[in-house]
Amino acid sequence: MKKAVRYLLFALSLALFLCVTALVLTAARERRHLTTCKKVEISFKDTLNFVSEDDVRGYLKKECPVFTGMRVDSIKLHEIEKVLDSRSAILSSQAWTSDSVLHISIVQREPVARMETADHAFYIDDRGFIFPIQGDCGKAFPIVKGYLPLHEPVGYKGQPATEEGRLWTGSVLSMLEWMRKNKWDRKVEMIKVEANGDLVVVPLEGRERFILGKPEAIPEKFTKINEYYRKIKPSVEEDLYTSVNLKYKGQIICRK
Numbered sequence: 140m141k142k143a144v145r146y147l148l149f150a151l152s153l154a155l156f157l158c159v160t161a162l163v164l165t166a167a168r169e170r171r172h173l174t175t176c177k178k179v180e181i182s183f184k185d186t187l188n189f190v191s192e193d194d195v196r197g198y199l200k201k202e203c204p205v206f207t208g209m210r211v212d213s214i215k216l217h218e219i220e221k222v223l224d225s226r227s228a229i230l231s232s233q234a235w236t237s238d239s240v241l242h243i244s245i246v247q248r249e250p251v252a253r254m255e256t257a258d259h260a261f262y263i264d265d266r267g268f269i270f271p272i273q274g275d276c277g278k279a280f281p282i283v284k285g286y287l288p289l290h291e292p293v294g295y296k297g298q299p300a301t302e303e304g305r306l307w308t309g310s311v312l313s314m315l316e317w318m319r320k321n322k323w324d325r326k327v328e329m330i331k332v333e334a335n336g337d338l339v340v341v342p343l344e345g346r347e348r349f350i351l352g353k354p355e356a357i358p359e360k361f362t363k364i365n366e367y368y369r370k371i372k373p374s375v376e377e378d379l380y381t382s383v384n385l386k387y388k389g390q391i392i393c394r395k
Contacts, residue, residue, distance in 0.1 A: 176206045176214065177239040187247040188275055189228040195245060198222060211236045219243065227270035227296035252315055255284035259293045265316070267308045270296045281315055281324055285332035310354035311338075317357050337386070340364070346378045352386035360385045367391055 181192045199206075202222045206214060216234040223232035223245065230248040234241065248270060250262035262280070263269050271294050289304045299305045311330075318324045331339040331348075340349040347367075351360050363385045371380075371393060384392035 174211050174239050176209050176211050176236070176241050179206055179241045179243065181243045181245065184244060184246045185249065187249060187278070189247050189273055190226070190245060195223065195243065198226060206241050211239065211241070214241060228273055230264075250280050251312065251319075252281045252283050254287060254289070255282065256287050256289065261291075261295070263308060263312070265312060267298055267305065267312060268296070269299065281318070281327065282329040283311060283315075283332065284329060286334045286336070287332055288336070307354070314338075314354050314357045318361075321361070323361060346381045347383050348381060350382065350384045350386055356388075359388075363391050367393075 179196070181195050183190075199219065199222060203219060214234075214236060216236070219234040220232050223229050223243070228248050230246045232246070233244045236242065248262075248264050248268065250270075251265045252263050253272070254261055254263055254269075260272055261269050262272055269289070269291060288301075288307045289299055291300055291304075299308055315324070318327065326342055326344075328341045328343045331341060333339060336353065338351040338354055340351060342349070349360075349364055349367075351357075364383070367383055371391065380393040380395060382394040384390075384394070
């Protein structure tokens with residue numbers, strides 16, 4: 140077969156393929172243009188319970204049109220995501236359509252601690268994002284309470300408003316992460332913040348209160364707590380000490 144004939148057949152085949160592809164795409168666009176949304180399916184990528192399916196529908200009902208009956212190609216997916224992502228307990232959302240269904244997937248914001256001041260309580264995530272307590276997520280978190288250097292109002296959401304607050308929460312979050320990795324979070328009832336800024340660890344068992352001081356040199360200070368339990372506590376009468384000061388390098392100061 141001559142080269143010219145082969146080239147002609149190839150060109151015709153390519154043209155036919157492109158025509159068929161164009162027809163298929165046109166038909167798909169036309170079908171999508173005529174397809175209406177028949178239902179909305181909402182799913183969650185985590186097991187937290189801050190936000191329910193009814194909550195999501197309620198958020199959308201306030202700020203978006205009713206989707207059922209709308210043409211799927213007219214649904215503004217980015218607007219749906221914008222509305223949902225503005226909610227403090229939602230970390231991210233994704234919306235897409237398939238056939239006649241609008242799908243919405245939710246990732247909730249997971250706290251790493253509950254913080255409490257004299258005025259109110261709030262959650263904080265591992266990025267230092269503060270958000271209000273709502274619902275029951277079904278999980279327990281470490282409690283940090285007392286004289287926190289955080290003065291955001293009730294209902295606040297976002298990073299701490301001051302540089303001091305951001306630095307402090309960063310240090311405390313690093314401490315809580317270290318505690319989780321070393322399974323200390325399971326042994327501690329709460330962490331108190333005294334008026335002078337000292338952190339005090341309150342264990343689940345025993346009368347001892349361990350004074351850490353500032354949220355720094357955490358591994359060394361918890362090593363001293365282990366030394367107290369291993370060397371000091373067994374050598375004295377039960378519940379003799381109530382205060383164990385670990386603030387000073389190389390020292391464990393015990394008081395009745």
